[in-house]
Amino acid sequence: MKIFYFFVLAVSIFLSGCSAQNELDELLILSGIGIDEGENGGVKIILKATNPQANSSGQETGGSNQAPSYTFVSEGKDVIEAFSNVNELLGRRPFFAHISALVVGEGFARNQGVKELIDYMERHYEIRDSYLFFIAKGEKAESIMNLFTPIENSSVFTIDRMVSIAGEAHGMKDGIKLEDFIKWSFGDNRDPVALGVEKVDVEVQSTNAEVLNNIEGNKNAVRLTGVAAFKNNHLVDWLTGKETQSFAILTNHTGQTLTYSVPCSEGEGTIGFSLKEMKKDFKPKLQKGKLTYDINLRAQITLKGFTCPMKLSTNQGVEELQQIVNKTLEKDLTSSIEKAQELQLDYFGIRNQLFRNETKQWEKVKDDWENLYKNMEINTQVHVYLESPGARVDNNEEKK
Secondary structure (H helix, E strand, O other), X not given: OHHHHHHHHHHHHHHHHHHOOOOHHHEEEEEEEEEEEXXXXXXXXXXXXXXXXXXXXXEXXXXXXXXXXXXXXXXXXXXXXXXXXXXXOOOOEEEOOOOOEEEEEHHHHHHOOOHHHHHHHHHOOOOOOOOEEEEEOOXXXXXXXXXXXXXXXXXXXHHHHHHHHOOOOOOOOOOOEHHHHHHHHHHOOOOOEEEEEEEOOOOOOOOOHHHHHOOOHHHHOEEEEEEEEEEOOEEEEXXXXXXXXXXXXXXXXXXXXXEEEEEOOOOOOEEEEEEEEEEEEEEEEEEOOEEEEEEEEEEEEEEEEEOOOOOOOOHHHHHHHHHHHHHHHHHHHHHHHHHHHHHOOOOOOHHHHHHHHOHHHHHHHHHHHHHHHHOOEEEEEEEEEEEEOOOOOOXXXXXX
């Protein structure tokens, strides 16, 4: 009899567990979300949905043509209404667990700001905030979401994969996630930033899957740009490529190596190299009511390209190269901080460093932060060591 009751109990548990589950054919699996300005100051959302009936080539197993993904657009007077209206368009229940990117149009980020959007995303019980956060530079998010990009067939999958590689170009190893943006805004008392994305060819509107047959990949491609700087949850400016690399170095967003290039001292030629084994020490200090920011960077470099008129077979040539790299890096790091001062933005987190490391002094001067930051003195020292010149040493010497 005990065995019978145990069997009945087990069956009841399993049956009750299945009743709350969603069948796969009842779900619409979303890979990305786009946000733009709607009509009359409203909000437009773009949902990027994966098509399970199409394979990687865009062909359905039965043979008929289908796109590998689709976008669905919904509008409302605000974010809440726009998301609520989505249900009127779909024959399946939206599934948010596989979202990898949120793309916000530049117009929306500048004019309406992202405060209400972030509030909605953070509160929604089905939407996590650990996905990548992008601003569509000079574009609407819809134009990015609608692209069928080469190789991956989806702009969302493309930018997701580009982030890990783009540590080479911009130094942002893991990109910037929505949770980073939220933490900086509300936890660290720091002006947030987001990574930018744009179309390579702004004239192309590749909303039809047939464009995937075009051999010219650039026409349908997207690329990552410098980071977008925010103030009071509104986009105010863009950082250049070099400023973004400096941001990555000074905020520890770089990986083990960082690809960099500097011009030769005479302006003839370029030094391309990888920064590796970086040892960083960045500290703000308060002394006698004056704020200073000390930047110390030590690293090894490996040449990746070299077109300068100097001989690396001599100690003098090596020392000259190292000095060029040192001075240029010092200038780039310093100017990136000065750019933030001009914008009156603290996206490097200097204010938070003072609060954590010099709490007592910070409490005394925090009301005068704007003046302290505006007049902050920057002391930058960079020391690099040439680890390897590459396969050739004097490849640019003139033959006698």
